[in-house]
Amino acid sequence: MTKVVTVKRRALAASEARADTLRSGFAASGTLVANLISSPGSGKTTLLEATVRGLDGELTMAVIEGDVATENDADRIRALGVPAHQILTGGACHLDARQVEAGIKDGGLPEVDILFIENVGNLICPTTYDLGEDFKVVLLSVTEGDDKPVKYPAIFARAEVAVITKSDLLPHVPFDLDSVKSQIASLNPNGAVLVTSSLNGEGLDGWLDLLRARLAAKRRTPG
């Protein structure tokens, strides 16, 4: 067991060094980088589609998609005219900095205002992997149940932004929004919580404003 832990620690240290290199590059280009994490089917790609539509013509964007299999998600983004690169992990349950570094090169992604990294659909594994991002975003759909933040505390504690998705389904599911907000607040007192629906547009303005504000703040801060 000790051997496993040592090997894992070494791999993690190498990955962290790579993440630092990525972060320096993003600072130099003034690119805001968001790392999106959630269960499968919480609506990461759909939120990105709505984001791309909302910021089209105002900011330049690119997307790195992480999936176990299929190019489907990258295809959905490309269909909107935004460059996207699909990373296929085979069986792995998260992206790492090495894959993101290679993905930017292999995908020939241009320098942009905002780079979105859509992690593999998983509420656990991606939590501890630094991809050089400015902040992590955790998504939770109202259909997943209102007990999830305390059941998956690590990601809700680390993500600076929590986006509750599919709010249009609130009338049809048992979901105590106040309880979820209070669970997240207890895990992450400084985190932002947004309630959104990519279907009817609720809350999307707040999400776009958050991105604009974080990009402006990054560019005000000397590298």
Add this chain to the structure above:
Amino acid sequence: MTKVVTVKRRALAASEARADTLRSGFAASGTLVANLISSPGSGKTTLLEATVRGLDGELTMAVIEGDVATENDADRIRALGVPAHQILTGGACHLDARQVEAGIKDGGLPEVDILFIENVGNLICPTTYDLGEDFKVVLLSVTEGDDKPVKYPAIFARAEVAVITKSDLLPHVPFDLDSVKSQIASLNPNGAVLVTSSLNGEGLDGWLDLLRARLAAKRRTPG
């Protein structure tokens, strides 16, 4: 990297030996064991609650719950009068055979007709871990989207039973049931697909009949 692979392979071999021991014990006691796997919030615990209610007085049952954090799920099962043991994995994204073995002892679980193992909410990591079960059940809620089987092919290929959950929400979400059935059929030609709602009861009779039939078949088959 080779070192990591070697260490992992050794750990997996040890885990497989433990799973075989567990399987022999379950064969001796005539216990049917189902390993439930899905994303967080697909409705595993809710299906188990409905199952316990449906088979109450007819068959004896016990549940092992796997979660990163909280005793919530075991508490929900115990509230229905069925013995349950909660395994907390800390950060780990799946259960292993050692934890199940220890859980049965530590939880003082009695010999029963059916033991349900509710794995950690994760559509990737639990796929390759044998827990000594008779079969894996993968759950997919209609709110997660109809692209999931091909995006997470390994678990849909391995699970002998796929349960589509939350069918009561079909009128409110874009979900092509025929496409999902055909994706699953292509990954797993011999698998069973059930469409259910734990809320309005749709399809639950079929699920209970499947459990009855598998238990009867197991007891007909010599050790």
